[in-house]
Amino acid sequence: MVLQVKGITKRFKTQIAVKDLSFSLAEGEILALIGKSGAGKTTALRCICGLERVDEGTIVVDGLPLCTEGIYVDQKEVRKVRQKVGMVFQNFNLFPHLSVLENIMESPVRVYGMDKEEAKAKAMDFLRKLDLAEKAEAYPHELSGGQKQRVAIARACVLEPKVICFDEPTSALDPQLSEEIAYVIKDLAKDRNLSVLIITHDMNFAKRTADRVIFMENGEAVEEGRTETLFEDISNERIQKFMSN
Amino acid sequence: MKKMMILVLAVLMTMGVFAGCAAEKPxxxxxxxxxxxxxxxxxxxxxxxxxxxxxxxxxxxxxxxxxxxxxxxxxxxxxxxxxxxxxxxxxxxxxxxxxxxxxxxxxxxxxxxxxxxxxxxxxxxxxxLKNRQVIVVLPESGITTKADLAGKNVACQSESSAYAAIVADEAFTAALDGGAPIAFDTNNEAFMDLEAGRVNALVADEIMAMYYIGEKGVENYIVLDEDFGKEEYxxxxxxxxxxxxxxxxxxxxxxxxxxxxxxxxxxxxxxxxxxx
Amino acid sequence: MGTISELMGNTVELLNYVLALLPALMSGVVITLKVFAFTLVLSIPMGILVALGRLSRLRIIRRLAQLYIWVVRGTPLLLQLIFIFFGLPMIGIVFSRFNSVMIAFSLNYAAYYGEIFRGGIASIDRGQYEAAEMLGMSKRQTFLRVILPQVIKRTLPAVANEVITLVKDTSLVYILGLSELLRAAKIAANRDVTLAPLVVAGVFYLILTGVFTKVLQQMEERYAYYE
Structure with a gap:
């Protein structure tokens, strides 16, 4: 298992955002956490990325623990774990003052000391695959939403993570583009054997992309199953209700 | 409460240092x-x-x-x-x-x-060096005595002995427009104000006033016979x-x-x- | 008939006079520029530190930065100059005239820049920090490579404003007897009993602020490549 999450709970003051959530993610698997806004799925994702700290529970990425029973490893170890997790933010959070290429090269060169030419070749490789080679010198504000997203994907992938997380990948895209991004994500999983964790409220997108789905409500996982079986389960009232919304 | 305490303490400390400046005269x-x-x-x-x-x-x-x-x-x-x-x-x-x-x-x-x-x-x-605090007016003003300056404006240099001399004459100062002389940074400014007609007279060290008048033309000014006293440098x-x-x-x-x-x-x- | 040649004569006389003034005024300009340049070079990095202090996670540092800004912005620069040069020797701290000026000016301007930068830093989206964190960047790298460049762009207009104010504030050093441009002009004005040197000084100030305005405009243009 590339990612193991066991019984994580996250409280904000008095409110419980995530309650006793457990799941695991296999190599090359695509898992979607779905639910309405406020269901706690984004918080769960942020905890797995290390942007938030859980109060209870265990998170292990590729054999390296991030936290065990709510107790975190030291800062150095956290960085090592985080290196294995890539993140594509909902609004992408590209660096506006850097060009597309610079956005992608910043971390490999500055943080991981990769040779500049090597980083550039690698970045260009990703950009070509994502059909963005001609935008290498452009600045984020010159790109469309879909293009920005692909830059964000390249920026995360160039660090060769084991897991890549998407926070609401379709929220900024029109329907046609979400079809495209579904293919991109599937390709990543298949070609690079990347595990993918997707947060979304878009049922159709989850259905089209994910191998497995977890439904969340009020911070808890309420349903879990293979995509092809779960969505077809007409008898499940909760899912039918959610689907019709 | 704690915030207020810190604030008050800070103000007191600041004032203390400043008071030190003022007090340490000896x-x-x-x-x-x-x-x-x-x-x-x-x-x-x-x-x-x-x-x-x-x-x-x-x-x-x-x-x-x-x-x-x-x-x-x-x-x-x-x-x-x-x-x-x-x-x-x-x-x-x-x-x-x-x-x-x-x-x-x-x-x-x-x-x-x-x-x-x-x-x-x-x-x-x-x-x-002997000096006088002289009163300078414009020729067309018609002012000839100190008494003529009642209700009028008088300029001088701030922090100067001219200022001290005017203020020492309480009756004169009280009769002035505004009850005080108008103090400028330099005598030059006092002279310019006189020329602009906003003040009716100025009081200055004779030494400096004569230099100014000498540069500008003796015929353009009148130095009154009355003065604000003799003094020395x-x-x-x-x-x-x-x-x-x-x-x-x-x-x-x-x-x-x-x-x-x-x-x-x-x-x-x-x-x-x-x-x- | 004589009026034209008289006018010519007067003009030539005035020009000669202004020319004679230039050496003294130029030495004033040198002091003005020295105060200006030192203050700028010192106060901008200090301002960044003040801004970081204001945004520190430690309450005590936040409070100290706040107190500093309150004291420095809440009192006139002239008073600060007097306090540092004349006041501090009372408790045994003695600075030279020029050093006093440098200290007072950079402390003063650091407070203003600090507030400008604080606003700039606070205006940067949290997502920028999180993206940098996910990319493994250290706090230092995040600040220097991601946040600061964006802050500079956003605060440039406000910083430019302070720069122009600084040019004019340099005239306050007269209180310590330093003959900057304005005082040099006053010396000439009192000696020659004329306003002309002050007018010339005004022209000098306009030239200085004009040049700096242009430079800052070009900087803004250089940063205009995004957004």
Missing amino acids: VTEEPAAELSGYEALVERGYVIVGLDDTFAPLGFRTTDGELVGFDVDLAKEVFARLDLEVRFQPIDWSMKETELNSGNIDMIWNGYTITPEREEKVAFSTPY GIGFRKGDSELVQKVNETLDAMKEDGAAAKVSTVYFGKDIVNK
């Missing part, structure tokens, strides 16, 4: 004072004369930036005779006593009128520097005797007006 307690014995000055090899280099004709700069003037030339001669190098430090006139007491300068030598208030703060040399030292005061006094006396002082006076005033 000159003998100055750190610089122990340096200022005459031997210490000789040891150091130079003295620092503080002056406002905007005070023509006593201390000012030529277009080349050279420091000249009656007081400057006099000081140069005095310390040449005392075999001490003299350095001139430009200061802001409103800061002169502070500069002296904090030891940044060793004396104030720049048309420094001897007044009782100043005598409490500094040690004066024997007076070397002296050199201001820190109290406790008595040996320095004595040396300067002796040297000035010698310069009056042998005509050196008269020579300097002739350069700047066209005649010898130095105190005999």
Whole structure:
């Protein structure tokens, strides 16, 4: 298992955002956490990325623990774990003052000391695959939403993570583009054997992309199953209700 | 509550430091004072004369930036005779006593009128130049006496002996428009205000007023017969520097005797007006 | 008939006079520029530190930065100059005239820049920090490589404003007897009993602020490549 999450709970003051959530993610698997806004799925994702700290529970990425029973490893170890997790933010959070290429090269060169030419070749490789080679010198504000997203994907992938997380990948895209991004994500999983964790409220997108789905409500996982079986389960009232919304 | 405490404490501390500045008047307690014995000055090899280099004709700069003037030339001669190098430090006139007491300068030598208030703060040399606080008006004003100035505006330089002299005449001051003279940074500004007609008269050191009038044309001004009293210029030292005061006094006396002082006076005033 | 030649004569006389003034005024300009340059070079990095102090996670540092800004912005620069040059020697701390000026000016301007930078830093989206964190960047790298460049762009107009104010504030050093441009002009004005030197000084100030305005405009243009 590339990612193991066991019984994580996250409280904000008095409110419980995530309650006793457990799941695991296999190599090359695509898992979607779905639910309405406020269901706690984004918080769960942020905890797995290390942007938030859980109060209870265990998170292990590729054999390296991030936290065990709510107790975190030291800062150095956290960085090592985080290196294995890539993140594509909902609004992408590209660096506006850097060009597309610079956005992608910043971390490999500055943080991981990769040779500049090597980083550039690698970045260009990703950009070509994502059909963005001609935008290498452009600045984020010159790109469309879909293009920005692909830059964000390249920026995360160039660090060769084991897991890549998407926070609401379709929220900024029109329907046609979400079809495209579904293919991109599937390709990543298949070609690079990347595990993918997707947060979304878009049922159709989850259905089209994910191998497995977890439904969340009020911070808890309420349903879990293979995509092809779960969505077809007409008898499940909760899912039918959610689907019709 | 805690925040308020911190705030109040901060204000008190700040005020404390400032109060320290004001309270620490006794000159003998100055750190610089122990340096200022005459031997210490000789040891150091130079003295620092503080002056406002905007005070023509006593201390000012030529277009080349050279420091000249009656007081400057006099000081140069005095310390040449005392075999001490003299350095001139430009200061802001409103800061002169502070500069002296904090030891940044060793004396104030720049048309420094001897007044009782100043005598409490500094040690004066024997007076070397007589001065009057004259009243200057425009010819067309029709003003001929002090009494004519009741209800009118009178200008002078701030922090000057002219200001002190006007305010000392309580009845006169009370009769003025606004009950106080209008104080400007320099005499030049007071003169310009007079010319602009916003003030009806100005009071200034005769020495400086005559320089100004000489430059602008004698026919354009009237100096009233009445004045705000005669006074004298002296050199201001820190109290406790008595040996320095004595040396300067002796040297000035010698310069009056042998005509050196008269020579300097002739350069700047066209005649010898130095105190005999 | 004589009026034209008289006018010519007067003009030539005035020109000669202004020319004679230039050396003294130029030496004033040198002091003005010295104060200006030193203050700028010192106060901008200090301002960044003040801004970081204001945004510190430690309450005590935040409070100290706040107190500093309150004291420095809440009192006139002139008073600060007097306090540092004349006041501090009372407790045994003695600075030279020029050093006092440098200290007072950079402390003063650091407070203003600090507030400008604080606003700039606070205006940067949290997502920028999180993106940098996910990319493994250290706090230092995040600040220097991601946040600061964006803050500079955003605060440039406000910083430019302070720069121009600084040019004019340099005239306050007269209180310590330093003959900067305005005082040099006053010396000439009192000696020659005319306003002309002050007018010339005004022209000098306009030239200085004009040059700096242009430079800052070009900087803004250089940063205009994004957004």
